Amino acid sequence: MAENKRNPVKRPEKRQKGPAQKAPKGAARSQNDWRNPVRGWLGSHRDSAVQAAIRVLRQPLSSAMTVLVMTIVLALPMGLGVLIGQVERLGVNWQGAAQLSVYLEDQVDAAAADVLRADIASLEEVREARLLDKELALVEFQQHSGMGDALQQLAYNPLPSVIVVTPSSIEGGASALEPLRDRLAALEGVDLVQIDLLWVERLTAILAMMERFTGGLAILLVSALLLVMINTIRLAIESRREEIQVIKLVGGTDAFVRRPFLYIGVLYGLLAGVLAWALLIGGLAWLNSTVRDVAALYQSGFELAGMPAADGLLLVIGAMLLGLVGAWLAVGKHIRDIEPQ
C-alpha cells in the first residue's frame, strides 16, 4: 500500500518506461509470485473465451446468419477442390491403361502378325504386346461401339489387325512415347501407330484448368469471408462501445478489450468450418449415387471416396485462422479509437 502511494504507476507485466518508475521492492514484490501473472493471464483468456461464447449465443439469429454465410463460402471452393482431387485420382488410374495401337497392313497374315507381336514384346520399352486380329477386333467392335448392325451390312471386315502395346513407362506423356512410336511405325507390315495417351493428357489439362479456376474462386471467396468477418466484428464492437469505454476507464489495455472479439472470430470460424465439413460429407454422399449410375454406364466401378478427414481438419483449422485474421483486421485501430469520455 505504502509502495503504491509513492509510485502509483507500476507495470509488472511490461517494460518500464520513464525514469520515475521503479519496480516494486520487498514485500510488494514477494507477493508477485511468477505464477500469479501466468494464472491471471490464463484466467483472463478463459474469461475472454466465455465472454465471446456468451456474445455469440445472445444474438442467435444474426450469429447463425453469419456462420451460414461463412459455411457456404467455405464449402464451395473446398467441395470443388475435393471433386477435382477425386477425378484426378481417376485420371491417374486411366494413365496406367495408356496404350499404343499398332495397326497392321491388310496383307499381313495371322502367323506373320504373331511374329511381329513377339518382336514388339521383346522391346525394352514395351511391357506387354497383345495381338487383336481382325476377326476378334470385329467382334469387340460390334459389342461395344453400338454400330454392330451397320458393320453386319458390310460384305467384308473393314478392321485391320491391331497389336495393342502397353509401354513400360508413360512418364513424360505422349511426347516421350514418340521415339517408340517411330520405331514401331518403321517395322515391316505396320501401317499406322497411334498413341492413345492423348486424351488422358487432355483430361489432365482440363483438370489443371479447373484447379486454377477453383484456386481463383477460393481467393475471391476467402476475401469475401474476411469482409463478412470484419463487418460482423465491427458491428459487435460498435454495439459494445460503452462497455469498452468502461473497461478502459478501469485500466483495461487495448489487448484486453480486443481479446473477446478475437475469440468471437475464432468461434465463428470453428462453427463455420465444422458445418462446412458436414455439408461436404452430406453433399458428396448425395452426389455419389448419381456418380455411381454414370460410372456404371461406362462399365466402371468408380465412386466418390467421400471427404478425407485430414482435409476436413484442415478446413476447420483454416476457417478458425480466417476468423482470427478477420477479427484482427476489424479490431486493430477501431478499439484504440474508442476512449472513455
Added chain:
Amino acid sequence: MIRFEQVSKRYPNGHQGLDRLDFHIHTGEMVFITGHSGAGKSTLLKLIMCMERPTSGQVHVGGQNLRDLGSDDIPYLRRQVGVVFQNHQLLFDRTVFDNVALPLIINGTPRDEIGRRARAALDKVGLLKKENLYPIALSGGEQQRVGIARAVVHKPALLLADEPTGNLDPGLSAEIMALFEDFNRVGVTVLIASHDLPLIAKLDHRMLTLNAGQLLKDGE
C-alpha cells in the same frame, strides 16, 4: 499525491477548461472540488486519469509526471486509481458481482482471490446480498454503491469521484459521503468533484473552488 503545475487546458472549440491551475494534494487527504458547472471540475479529474492531456503545464500523480506516459502506459495508471461517476458507468448485461470484479479481472488477479475481494467490497457498501442481481434491478443509490465498490475493489491509493451524489436525495448523499470518509480513514486519498455545497459544508475537509478554470479559493 497529486500536483498541478501551471496546468491549462484549452479545447479545440476555444473553450478554456482550466487556466494555469496550481495546487498540491497530499497522500491521505480528502479534498472537494466545487464550482458551478463548466468551471473545470470534470476536466481536472480527466487530466488525472489521462482521459485528456493538458495544453500546457504538468500534472504529477504519485510522483509520476503524466507527460511521460505513453498511451500504452495509461491503463497501468488507471489501475492505481478508482473512479466513481454520477452516471455510475455500470455494465448492464453483467451481474453486480461481475461489475465489481471487472478491475480485478483486468489486472489479472487470481480467480479465487477475485471472489473474496469482490465480496469484501460489496460487503463494505452493504450490497453483498445483491451480488447476483443485474444493475437494472437496483435503485439509483444502490447502483452508485456498486460503482463505489468497483472503484475500491482493487484497493487503489487514489479515489476520484465526479458528482457521486448528483442524482441522489440528501439522505442517500450523506450515506455515500460517509462511505468516502471511511475509505479516507484507512489511508486512501480521496478527491471528489461536487456542487452539493450544503452537504460539503457539513463535512470538515479541504475544498478547492474553481471558477472559469481558475482556482478561486483553497481552504476549509
